[in-house]
Amino acid sequence: MKNLNLLLLISLFCLQRVTAQTTPELITNQPAPVFELKDMDGKTVSLADYKGKVVVVDFWATWCGPCKMSFPGMQLVLNKYKKDNDVQFLFIDTREKAADYKDLVKNFLAENHYTFKVIFDENGADGIQNKFIKIYKVPGIPTKFIIDRDGIIRFERIGYMSGMSDQDLANEVAEMIEKAKKPAEGDKAVKSK
Secondary structure, eight states: OHHHHHHHHHHHHHHHHHHHHHOOOEEEEEEOOOOEEEETTSOEEEGGGGTTSEEEEEEEOTTOHHHHHHHHHHHHHHHHTTTOTTEEEEEEEOOOOSTTHHHHHHHHHHHHTOOOOEEEOOBOTTSSBOHHHHHTTOOSSSEEEEEOTTSEEEEEEESOOTTOOHHHHHHHHHHHHHHHHSOOHHHHHHHHO
16 A cells, blocks of 8 residues: 555646646736735835736745755846846745744845845745735645736646756746737637727
8 A cells, every 4th residue: 555655646746847847837817916025124014006018027935955056047037137127026935944934034145145025925824924925825835926917817836846957947937928918819709800
Protein backbone atom coordinates (compact mmCIF):
# COMPACT_ATOMS: atom_id res chain seq x y z
CA MET A 1 0.00 0.00 0.00
CA LYS A 2 2.87 2.38 0.85
CA ASN A 3 4.47 1.69 -2.53
CA LEU A 4 1.17 2.37 -4.30
CA ASN A 5 0.74 5.67 -2.46
CA LEU A 6 4.33 6.64 -3.27
CA LEU A 7 3.79 5.74 -6.93
CA LEU A 8 0.62 7.84 -7.03
CA LEU A 9 2.43 10.81 -5.46
CA ILE A 10 5.30 10.55 -7.95
CA SER A 11 2.83 10.29 -10.84
CA LEU A 12 0.91 13.32 -9.62
CA PHE A 13 4.14 15.29 -9.24
CA CYS A 14 5.25 14.36 -12.76
CA LEU A 15 1.85 15.27 -14.17
CA GLN A 16 2.02 18.65 -12.45
CA ARG A 17 5.53 19.22 -13.85
CA VAL A 18 4.43 18.34 -17.40
CA THR A 19 1.32 20.51 -17.03
CA ALA A 20 3.39 23.41 -15.67
CA GLN A 21 5.77 23.13 -18.60
CA THR A 22 3.10 22.88 -21.28
CA THR A 23 0.42 25.17 -19.83
CA PRO A 24 2.05 27.78 -17.59
CA GLU A 25 -1.08 29.91 -17.54
CA LEU A 26 -4.76 29.24 -17.17
CA ILE A 27 -7.14 31.50 -19.03
CA THR A 28 -9.98 32.23 -16.68
CA ASN A 29 -12.00 35.29 -17.83
CA GLN A 30 -13.72 35.57 -14.44
CA PRO A 31 -14.42 38.79 -12.51
CA ALA A 32 -11.70 39.41 -9.92
CA PRO A 33 -13.01 39.44 -6.36
CA VAL A 34 -12.57 42.95 -4.99
CA PHE A 35 -10.51 43.40 -1.86
CA GLU A 36 -9.49 46.16 0.52
CA LEU A 37 -6.31 45.23 2.36
CA LYS A 38 -3.70 47.09 4.37
CA ASP A 39 -0.22 47.77 3.02
CA MET A 40 2.99 47.83 5.04
CA ASP A 41 2.26 51.40 6.17
CA GLY A 42 -1.24 50.51 7.35
CA LYS A 43 -2.93 52.28 4.42
CA THR A 44 -5.92 50.64 2.75
CA VAL A 45 -5.35 49.39 -0.79
CA SER A 46 -8.43 48.48 -2.82
CA LEU A 47 -8.44 46.57 -6.07
CA ALA A 48 -11.22 48.95 -7.19
CA ASP A 49 -8.64 51.78 -7.12
CA TYR A 50 -6.91 50.11 -10.08
CA LYS A 51 -9.91 49.96 -12.42
CA GLY A 52 -8.72 50.78 -15.92
CA LYS A 53 -5.26 49.29 -15.28
CA VAL A 54 -3.81 45.82 -15.75
CA VAL A 55 -3.03 44.45 -12.29
CA VAL A 56 -0.71 41.57 -11.43
CA VAL A 57 -1.72 40.06 -8.07
CA ASP A 58 0.85 37.66 -6.60
CA PHE A 59 -0.10 35.59 -3.52
CA TRP A 60 2.99 34.60 -1.50
CA ALA A 61 4.46 34.07 2.00
CA THR A 62 7.88 34.54 3.59
CA TRP A 63 8.16 30.81 4.39
CA CYS A 64 7.38 29.75 0.80
CA GLY A 65 10.55 28.64 -1.00
CA PRO A 66 9.04 28.66 -4.52
CA CYS A 67 7.64 32.16 -3.87
CA LYS A 68 11.10 33.43 -3.00
CA MET A 69 12.62 31.65 -5.98
CA SER A 70 10.18 33.47 -8.28
CA PHE A 71 10.94 36.94 -6.90
CA PRO A 72 14.05 37.82 -8.95
CA GLY A 73 11.98 37.21 -12.11
CA MET A 74 9.07 39.18 -10.68
CA GLN A 75 11.41 42.07 -9.89
CA LEU A 76 12.61 42.00 -13.52
CA VAL A 77 9.06 42.24 -14.88
CA LEU A 78 8.16 44.90 -12.32
CA ASN A 79 11.22 46.90 -13.44
CA LYS A 80 10.13 46.54 -17.07
CA TYR A 81 6.75 48.13 -16.31
CA LYS A 82 7.78 50.63 -13.62
CA LYS A 83 7.17 53.60 -15.95
CA ASP A 84 3.93 52.18 -17.33
CA ASN A 85 1.15 53.62 -15.15
CA ASP A 86 -1.36 51.28 -16.83
CA VAL A 87 0.28 48.21 -15.20
CA GLN A 88 0.37 47.72 -11.44
CA PHE A 89 1.68 44.95 -9.19
CA LEU A 90 0.26 43.90 -5.82
CA PHE A 91 1.97 41.20 -3.77
CA ILE A 92 -0.48 39.75 -1.23
CA ASP A 93 1.33 38.23 1.73
CA THR A 94 -0.79 35.37 3.08
CA ARG A 95 -0.81 32.30 5.33
CA GLU A 96 1.95 33.59 7.56
CA LYS A 97 2.47 31.61 10.75
CA ALA A 98 4.69 33.94 12.81
CA ALA A 99 3.12 36.66 14.94
CA ASP A 100 5.69 39.21 13.68
CA TYR A 101 5.12 38.41 9.99
CA LYS A 102 4.85 42.09 9.01
CA ASP A 103 8.39 42.69 10.30
CA LEU A 104 9.57 39.52 8.55
CA VAL A 105 8.12 40.83 5.27
CA LYS A 106 9.72 44.27 5.66
CA ASN A 107 13.11 42.76 6.49
CA PHE A 108 12.90 40.24 3.64
CA LEU A 109 12.11 42.95 1.08
CA ALA A 110 14.87 45.24 2.38
CA GLU A 111 17.51 42.49 2.48
CA ASN A 112 16.74 41.47 -1.10
CA HIS A 113 16.18 45.00 -2.48
CA TYR A 114 12.71 44.12 -3.79
CA THR A 115 10.49 47.08 -4.59
CA PHE A 116 7.18 45.22 -4.33
CA LYS A 117 3.98 46.85 -3.14
CA VAL A 118 3.00 44.34 -0.46
CA ILE A 119 -0.43 44.14 1.08
CA PHE A 120 -1.50 41.72 3.79
CA ASP A 121 -4.25 39.15 3.55
CA GLU A 122 -6.80 39.31 6.37
CA ASN A 123 -7.66 36.60 8.84
CA GLY A 124 -10.45 34.31 7.72
CA ALA A 125 -13.22 32.86 9.86
CA ASP A 126 -10.76 30.20 11.07
CA GLY A 127 -8.44 32.88 12.51
CA ILE A 128 -5.73 32.17 9.93
CA GLN A 129 -4.39 34.87 7.59
CA ASN A 130 -6.12 33.40 4.52
CA LYS A 131 -9.35 35.27 3.79
CA PHE A 132 -8.66 36.41 0.23
CA ILE A 133 -6.50 33.48 -0.77
CA LYS A 134 -9.64 31.41 -0.11
CA ILE A 135 -11.92 33.87 -1.92
CA TYR A 136 -9.60 33.68 -4.95
CA LYS A 137 -9.58 29.86 -4.62
CA VAL A 138 -5.78 29.72 -4.72
CA PRO A 139 -4.65 26.07 -4.71
CA GLY A 140 -1.09 26.87 -3.62
CA ILE A 141 1.47 29.61 -3.58
CA PRO A 142 2.92 31.33 -5.42
CA THR A 143 -0.09 32.06 -7.59
CA LYS A 144 -0.29 35.07 -9.86
CA PHE A 145 -3.44 36.57 -11.35
CA ILE A 146 -3.34 38.93 -14.31
CA ILE A 147 -6.41 41.17 -14.12
CA ASP A 148 -7.37 43.29 -17.11
CA ARG A 149 -8.57 46.90 -17.23
CA ASP A 150 -12.18 45.81 -16.70
CA GLY A 151 -11.45 43.84 -13.53
CA ILE A 152 -11.53 40.45 -15.26
CA ILE A 153 -8.97 37.79 -14.37
CA ARG A 154 -7.50 36.96 -17.73
CA PHE A 155 -4.71 34.64 -16.57
CA GLU A 156 -3.81 32.58 -13.53
CA ARG A 157 -0.26 31.31 -13.08
CA ILE A 158 0.06 28.65 -10.37
CA GLY A 159 3.40 27.66 -8.85
CA TYR A 160 6.98 28.11 -9.85
CA MET A 161 8.89 25.68 -12.02
CA SER A 162 12.38 25.12 -10.66
CA GLY A 163 15.00 25.48 -13.33
CA MET A 164 13.14 28.33 -15.01
CA SER A 165 15.38 31.34 -15.45
CA ASP A 166 14.45 34.68 -13.92
CA GLN A 167 14.25 36.19 -17.40
CA ASP A 168 11.99 33.38 -18.65
CA LEU A 169 9.55 34.03 -15.80
CA ALA A 170 9.68 37.77 -16.44
CA ASN A 171 9.01 37.19 -20.16
CA GLU A 172 6.11 34.85 -19.41
CA VAL A 173 4.44 37.32 -17.04
CA ALA A 174 5.09 40.20 -19.46
CA GLU A 175 3.43 38.22 -22.25
CA MET A 176 0.33 37.71 -20.09
CA ILE A 177 0.32 41.42 -19.21
CA GLU A 178 0.48 42.39 -22.89
CA LYS A 179 -2.39 40.03 -23.73
CA ALA A 180 -4.42 41.44 -20.82
CA LYS A 181 -3.92 44.96 -22.21
CA LYS A 182 -5.90 43.92 -25.30
CA PRO A 183 -9.63 43.15 -25.35
CA ALA A 184 -10.52 39.50 -24.75
CA GLU A 185 -11.45 37.47 -27.84
CA GLY A 186 -15.12 37.52 -26.83
CA ASP A 187 -14.99 41.30 -26.50
CA LYS A 188 -13.71 41.63 -30.09
CA ALA A 189 -16.61 39.55 -31.40
CA VAL A 190 -19.14 41.69 -29.57
CA LYS A 191 -17.56 44.95 -30.70
CA SER A 192 -17.35 43.88 -34.34
CA LYS A 193 -21.11 43.18 -34.62
